Amino acid sequence: MPTTERCARISKIVAYSSIILLIIALLVVTILSVLPNYIDDTECSEFTYPPNEMSYAHYGDGTVEVSWNIDPIDVRCGVAYNLTFIYEVAPQNQQISDLLIYEVQDLLYITWQKPQNLMGCPVTYYISYSSSLVDESTYTDIIEVRIPLDKFCFRLSIKIEVLVDWKHNSITPHEYYTTPNVENFRVDDRTESNIVLRWDPHPKGERCFLLYKIVRIINEEELEVVETRLNSYTFKFNYCEDTRFIITAFSSNSESEPVAIDATQCT
Structure with missing residues (x-):
């Protein structure tokens, strides 16, 4: 066989071998890239685990965000998740x-x-x-x-x-x-020139700064008005004057009913 023909045949063999080796290499690369994701039907059919580390966040605008970790097997086995929200609303117009x-x-x-x-x-x-x-x-x-x-x-x-x-x-x-009031308004003592008026202290009067106003009326004419935070007051007094006293208790935003006594003592 001439030398020229022998060289041509060797060149063809080398070329075909290179093509075959290239095809084999491509097949190997393809198989290796697909193999890690290949799992038989038995493994996927036995997948019964729920999502792990599931959590949710409830925001003030009414939206709910749900999240969980995804396992690689979820993707390979084509696992799908169905989310069901149960939302219970409390009855309206709640009253204590x-x-x-x-x-x-x-x-x-x-x-x-x-x-x-x-x-x-x-x-x-x-x-x-x-x-x-x-x-x-x-x-x-x-x-x-x-x-x-x-x-x-x-x-x-x-x-x-x-x-x-x-x-x-x-x-x-x-x-x-705590309504202001006057209880047991009375003449506690009298002399020829003085009269002492007294009334029962309000249980919260001193603490709540009750103010008592006493009006002295002589012969139907209002002659004197005094104010006190105590539960007694002494007036100069003439027995024979037609004298009447009216007392009213005041708080910061209310007042009691007026209480009156007559103090004339002429005989």
């Missing part, structure tokens, strides 16, 4: 009931019953109170309030709001009164 206001040892207690049928929803109570001597305050998440009575006088306005499911429901304000 049995509101009680009572005093024990100079403390004011405010108690009430929780709203019913909340369907498991969390409840927050917002309580504000105000009076003539106390700035408005707010308490959160409390069932009982104690307010020292020496911090307010005569009138306490209470408003309670129930916050359920991001809805405000206002409660009608309740009011607590």
Whole structure:
């Protein structure tokens, strides 16, 4: 065989071998890239694990964000997730009931019953109170309030709001009164020139700064008006004058009914 033909045949063999080797190399690369993702049907059919580290976040605008970790087997096995949201809304117009206001040892207690049928929803109570001597305050998440009575006088306005499911429901304000009054207004003592008037002290009068105004009327004419925070007062007095005294108790925002006594003693 001539040398030229032999060289040509060797060149063809080398070329074909190179092509075959290239094809084999491509097949190997393809197989190696697909093999890690290949899992038999048995492994996928036995996949029964729930998503791990599942969590959610509830935002004030009403949106809910749910997240969880995805295992590589989820993707390889074509696992799909169905999310079901169960949203229970608490009944509207929630009202507290049995509101009680009572005093024990100079403390004011405010108690009430929780709203019913909340369907498991969390409840927050917002309580504000105000009076003539106390700035408005707010308490959160409390069932009982104690307010020292020496911090307010005569009138306490209470408003309670129930916050359920991001809805405000206002409660009608309740009011607590310490009404000024005058009890047992009397002539305690008299002499030829003086008369002492006295009355029972109000249980909260000194602490709440009750003011007593006494009007002295002689012969149907108002001649003298005095004011005191005590529970007695002494006047200069003439037995034979037609004298009448009228007393009224005042608080910062209310007053008592006037009480009168006659003090004429001429015989």
